[in-house]
Each structure stands twice: as C-alpha cells, then as structure tokens.
Amino acid sequence: MAETMKQIVLKSYARGNPRAEDFALQEVPIPVPGPREVLLKTLWLAVDPLFRFAIDEVRLSGATHLELGDVMVGATVSEVVASNHPDYAPGQIVEGRTGWREYAAVAPDQSDYRGPPRIIDPALAPVSTALGVLGMPGQTAHGGMIDVCKPKPGETVAISAAAGAVGSIAGQIGKILGARVVGIAGGPAKCRALLDLGFDAVADYKALDFAAQLQAAAPNGIDAYFDNTGGAITLEVFKNLNRGARMAMCGYIAYYGMGYEGPGPDHLPALYRTIMATGLSIQGFAGLMAGPNALEDIAGWIAEGKLTYPETVVEGLGAAPAAFASVFAGNAAVGKLLVRVAETS
Ligand SMILES: NC(=O)c1ccc[n+]([C@@H]2O[C@H](COP(=O)([O-])OP(=O)(O)OC[C@H]3O[C@@H](n4cnc5c(N)ncnc54)[C@H](OP(=O)(O)O)[C@@H]3O)[C@@H](O)[C@H]2O)c1
Structure with a gap:
C-alpha cells in the first residue's frame, strides 16, 4: 500500500457561493489506526450543500464549523482496510462522515450522535446509494x-x-x-x-x-x-x-x-x-x-420498480471542490452528485 494519500483542506472561508479556490489539495502520510480504531479507504464521497455551513467564517448554531487548514467535512462510503476493532473487519464497506480524504483512521467508540460507521451490505444495492437514496x-x-x-x-x-x-x-x-x-x-x-x-x-x-x-x-x-x-x-x-x-x-x-x-x-x-x-x-x-x-x-x-435513483458521478478526489462549488453556481447534475474516489482493493 502507498504511504501517502491526498486530502482536501479549507484554505479560505467562503464568502457567498463557495469556490473551488477556497480549498487546497495536500499530500500527507496515510494514518496508522490506533487501538480500537479502523483504517478506512474512501471509495465514494457525497457532495452535500449542507456542508456550506461548515465553511462560513461565522459559526452558525447547530452547524459543524471548520478552522482554516481542517480537512473538509463530507459523507463517505469506504472500505475497511485494517481493523483494531472487533465490530469491523477488512473488506467490509461502511458509510460515515470521514471527510474529503483518501484514507481515514476512525474510532467507532468515539463517534458523534450519528453513531459509528454504518456497515453496508453490497449485495443489496450499489454501495454509492448509501450516500443517496438509501442514506x-x-x-x-x-x-x-x-x-x-x-x-x-x-x-x-x-x-x-x-x-x-x-x-x-x-x-x-x-x-x-x-x-x-x-x-x-x-x-x-x-x-x-x-x-x-x-x-x-x-x-x-x-x-x-x-x-x-x-x-x-x-x-x-x-x-x-x-x-x-x-x-x-x-x-x-x-x-x-x-x-x-x-x-x-x-x-x-x-x-x-x-x-x-x-x-x-x-x-x-x-x-x-x-x-x-x-x-x-x-x-x-x-x-x-x-x-x-x-x-x-x-x-x-x-x-418493486416504483422508484429510480439518478446519480451524477465525477471522478477523483481532486474534482470535489469544483463539484461542490457547482451546486451553488448552476450545474447539470441530476439526482445525487457523487465523487468516485477509488475502487475497492
Ligand atoms: N433538512 C435536512 O436534513 C436536509 C438533508 C439533506 C439536504 N438538505 C437540504 O435540502 C436541499 C437539497 O439538498 P440536496 O442534497 O438534494 O442537494 P443537491 O442534490 O446538491 O441539489 C441542490 C440543487 O439546488 C439548486 N440550487 C442551488 N442554488 C440555488 C439557489 N440559489 N436557488 C434555487 N435553487 C438552487 C440547484 O439545482 P438547480 O440547477 O435546479 O438550480 C442544485 O443542484 C439543500 O438545501 C440541502 O441543504 C436538508
């Protein structure tokens, strides 16, 4: 496995509509999971307008707030690639909020009110749906x-x-x-x-x-x-x-x-x-x-064939800032807008 990974951090607080230039791409070491932690490899990243609140200089009540240099917050579908936690095993697919990065070390016991990463059954539906219609x-x-x-x-x-x-x-x-x-x-x-x-x-x-x-x-x-x-x-x-x-x-x-x-x-x-x-x-x-x-x-x-779920997919973590900005500036996306970050191992 590679030793470094890409992540996207907040470079400047957004004023009005967010711009791709408000974010910066960084190369950093892949984290090593500690006791009772799991290492997750990001497969899919959701582009959610909700997180506009997190990149406002003003701290809004009830909203996540980022400091400059923080990894951008975002919902993800990931593969467990290493586990020091009894509830998770390598190869499992999970949905969580690990942010705009290729890998994340996560402590399921210390998760917030949304709970620990949700284990997804890939046999039920394409795993990307955990960020959209089945999420x-x-x-x-x-x-x-x-x-x-x-x-x-x-x-x-x-x-x-x-x-x-x-x-x-x-x-x-x-x-x-x-x-x-x-x-x-x-x-x-x-x-x-x-x-x-x-x-x-x-x-x-x-x-x-x-x-x-x-x-x-x-x-x-x-x-x-x-x-x-x-x-x-x-x-x-x-x-x-x-x-x-x-x-x-x-x-x-x-x-x-x-x-x-x-x-x-x-x-x-x-x-x-x-x-x-x-x-x-x-x-x-x-x-x-x-x-x-x-x-x-x-x-x-x-x-039953009564409901379909359109998805619009952009490729690669580096495409996330422009995709996020496009939600506010006008785009052609229909249904859930997703970034495909990687394939399963
Ligand atoms: N309450 C909750 O729990 C919850 C959960 C999820 C989402 N939300 C909110 O629900 C809304 C939709 O979320 P989503 O996930 O469906 O978003 P989405 O798939 O990203 O779609 C957002 C769409 O909003 C339209 N839009 C953007 N700026 C606009 C503006 N200034 N005026 C009018 N339309 C504008 C754009 O479509 P057009 O090209 O048609 O303009 C854009 O594609 C958002 O406001 C989101 O924050 C709330």
Missing part, C-alpha cells in the same frame, strides 16, 4: 414527504430543487402516495429529467415566465410544498398555496452563506400574510428525524 438524502425525502407534506391522493405537491438528490426522491414518493407532483428546477434539461422520472409537471425557475409556468403546472393550486431553496422560488409558490397547505422546510440553499441576515428587502410580511391567509403549517425537519422504516420503504419501492 441521508433518501431519509430526508421520505420524512419530509410522508410525515410533513402528507399529500392525499389527487392533491398537488410542489418541490423546489426537485432535480437534486432529495427532491428527485421526494417527488417520486409523492407519486407513490398518489399526488400530482410539480417539480421546480433550473433549466430545460433538468425539467425534462424530472418528467422522465415521472413528475406530472415542471416549472423552470430560471425562465422569465416562471410564475406562469408554475400556475400552469398547478392549475388547482398547491396543497403541499417540499422546500429545498427558500428565496424567490418560495415566494412564488406562496402565491399558489391552497387553504390548509403544509410546507416541509428541508433546506434554504438560496440563503446559504448569508449568516442570519438576507440581502433584503424584508420578505417576512409575505410569509406572515401567507401563513395567516392560508392556514399554512410549516415544519422544519432533518433526515435524522425520519421514521425508522424510511430506508426499508425506499428499498422496497426500488425493488
């Missing part, structure tokens, strides 16, 4: 759609960032529940991809006639809204909500990097007006809040 994004889509949006058959549910990892799964779950599903995404290619996934209608928020497209896509109004973005998209959705609407507040990517202050003007009056006039109920939630059966349900739907 945190899938759980998030399940919880937000089933527990918060609660669409009844025939109701209309709208989803922002619908072509992303969470939105693409949430929309298909909405279809399984019998709802009319409207996907909102940027550009004709992403909108076409949503129709291919079975969404009933789409609206391109980058088009000049977005408001008209949304109205046409939801002619009977919107009963539930799975919000991944906030911003101008959400203000337009508000105008189409029906009485008694539900909103799952899953993400607000349009405001990431703004700390607690937006650019103005103050849109809270529109929010207050909408909540009061429609009886809108809003619930924030995280993937970890999803019910215990979320991944079982999803695996069942995949096996």
Whole structure:
C-alpha cells in the first residue's frame, strides 16, 4: 500500500457561493489506526450543500464549523482496510462522515450522535446509494414527504430543487402516495429529467415566465410544498398555496452563506400574510428525524420498480471542490452528485 494519500483542506472561508479556490489539495502520510480504531479507504464521497455551513467564517448554531487548514467535512462510503476493532473487519464497506480524504483512521467508540460507521451490505444495492437514496438524502425525502407534506391522493405537491438528490426522491414518493407532483428546477434539461422520472409537471425557475409556468403546472393550486431553496422560488409558490397547505422546510440553499441576515428587502410580511391567509403549517425537519422504516420503504419501492435513483458521478478526489462549488453556481447534475474516489482493493 502507498504511504501517502491526498486530502482536501479549507484554505479560505467562503464568502457567498463557495469556490473551488477556497480549498487546497495536500499530500500527507496515510494514518496508522490506533487501538480500537479502523483504517478506512474512501471509495465514494457525497457532495452535500449542507456542508456550506461548515465553511462560513461565522459559526452558525447547530452547524459543524471548520478552522482554516481542517480537512473538509463530507459523507463517505469506504472500505475497511485494517481493523483494531472487533465490530469491523477488512473488506467490509461502511458509510460515515470521514471527510474529503483518501484514507481515514476512525474510532467507532468515539463517534458523534450519528453513531459509528454504518456497515453496508453490497449485495443489496450499489454501495454509492448509501450516500443517496438509501442514506441521508433518501431519509430526508421520505420524512419530509410522508410525515410533513402528507399529500392525499389527487392533491398537488410542489418541490423546489426537485432535480437534486432529495427532491428527485421526494417527488417520486409523492407519486407513490398518489399526488400530482410539480417539480421546480433550473433549466430545460433538468425539467425534462424530472418528467422522465415521472413528475406530472415542471416549472423552470430560471425562465422569465416562471410564475406562469408554475400556475400552469398547478392549475388547482398547491396543497403541499417540499422546500429545498427558500428565496424567490418560495415566494412564488406562496402565491399558489391552497387553504390548509403544509410546507416541509428541508433546506434554504438560496440563503446559504448569508449568516442570519438576507440581502433584503424584508420578505417576512409575505410569509406572515401567507401563513395567516392560508392556514399554512410549516415544519422544519432533518433526515435524522425520519421514521425508522424510511430506508426499508425506499428499498422496497426500488425493488418493486416504483422508484429510480439518478446519480451524477465525477471522478477523483481532486474534482470535489469544483463539484461542490457547482451546486451553488448552476450545474447539470441530476439526482445525487457523487465523487468516485477509488475502487475497492
Ligand atoms: N433538512 C435536512 O436534513 C436536509 C438533508 C439533506 C439536504 N438538505 C437540504 O435540502 C436541499 C437539497 O439538498 P440536496 O442534497 O438534494 O442537494 P443537491 O442534490 O446538491 O441539489 C441542490 C440543487 O439546488 C439548486 N440550487 C442551488 N442554488 C440555488 C439557489 N440559489 N436557488 C434555487 N435553487 C438552487 C440547484 O439545482 P438547480 O440547477 O435546479 O438550480 C442544485 O443542484 C439543500 O438545501 C440541502 O441543504 C436538508
């Protein structure tokens, strides 16, 4: 085995949208696992917008915060290549949060609230799915759609960032529940991809006639809204909500990097007006809040051919910074965006 490995560290805190130049590639020795530690070789790295919070100079409550020079945080699927821990054996595949590096020495006994690395059964599905449909994004889509949006058959549910990892799964779950599903995404290619996934209608928020497209896509109004973005998209959705609407507040990517202050003007009056006039109920939630059966349900739907999981793959650890920046700057990725770091040994 080689003695050195590559890792990517934070070079400068992001201002506004993150840039590839905010990160630096380093060559360092491969760590040696200590007592009750395991050595993990990274196979797949998830590109998750969530970690924008970690590279803000301002420390946001509840968010991971990196110091300059720290290895970038990220969810990974890895192979156990050496183990000093009785629960793990070389050759096993695990999912964890080991960051943007080729190898990591991990102490399963000292893991945080997410628990020790999760052992994956490669016979069930491609192991990359542990970072997408059969992992945190899938759980998030399940919880937000089933527990918060609660669409009844025939109701209309709208989803922002619908072509992303969470939105693409949430929309298909909405279809399984019998709802009319409207996907909102940027550009004709992403909108076409949503129709291919079975969404009933789409609206391109980058088009000049977005408001008209949304109205046409939801002619009977919107009963539930799975919000991944906030911003101008959400203000337009508000105008189409029906009485008694539900909103799952899953993400607000349009405001990431703004700390607690937006650019103005103050849109809270529109929010207050909408909540009061429609009886809108809003619930924030995280993937970890999803019910215990979320991944079982999803695996069942995949096996029945009711749910597909698009993935977009970029090659090599060095591609991670540009892939991460592209999430905020506009990209062609549909479904889960992944970095393939290495093959199994
Ligand atoms: N609550 C939770 O537990 C939880 C868990 C996972 C994710 N999230 C959040 O859910 C959202 C979606 O996550 P994901 O994993 O599906 O992300 P993803 O696959 O990376 O997709 C994100 C998409 O958001 C769109 N976007 C980027 N900047 C935007 C902006 N300023 N305005 C409108 N759309 C923008 C882009 O699509 P277009 O090309 O269509 O613009 C981008 O591809 C994110 O906000 C994420 O932080 C929350």
